[in-house]
Amino acid sequence: MARAMSNMEYFRQFIKDKNVASLFPTSQFAVKRAFKNINLNGYKVIVEYGPGEGAFTRRMLNEMAPDATLIAIETNEEMVKVLNEINDKRLIVVKDSAENIKGILKQNGFDNADCVVSGIPFTFLKRHQRENIVKRTREALNGHGMFIVYQNSYYAVKYLEKEFDHIARDFEPRNIPPLFIMRCTI
Ligand SMILES: C[S@@+](CC[C@H](N)C(=O)[O-])C[C@H]1O[C@@H](n2cnc3c(N)ncnc32)[C@H](O)[C@@H]1O
Incomplete structure (x- = not known):
């Protein structure tokens, strides 16, 4: 699937x-690294926080099972428009904040998710928002679920470790800026 937003337009949204x-957008080197050793085909319900123009979304749709669902939760209106142009019946785009994951899952007929992938900038959020997002994500995941977080540092670990027992760290230098990946399980 081709990219739908130019780097210039993405930069405009950044401003x-x-x-x-x-x-x-995140490079495909980093997207590939984030899903290293993860079988996306084995998940039925995946949630993405902050999909942006869809760098991770497109890869997940390429690798997901035909009967799986991907719920993409994004706050930026222009990004939502671009995501809505992806023609795939497995994708549900929701203009909302990641904090509302539990209600969003319910509205779409699901009790929980198998995997949540997050690109939202933790350092830009207020402390209570960070804590709410991590706690609600853990509650929304099934017992074997995984929370994959990618950021510009490992800063999020101190919040993630309050809710998750295991956090595997990974790093992709071929991204601007380099990407820090945390894979969290209960
Ligand atoms: C660093 S960009 C990542 C974009 C894309 N996933 C990528 O890797 O290229 C962060 C994205 O998170 C979105 N975002 C920020 N806060 C959010 C929130 N509370 N809930 C959902 N999306 C949010 C932003 O609008 C932006 O699209």
């Missing part, structure tokens, strides 16, 4: 909306 928080 207009501080929550976009990155100059460019």
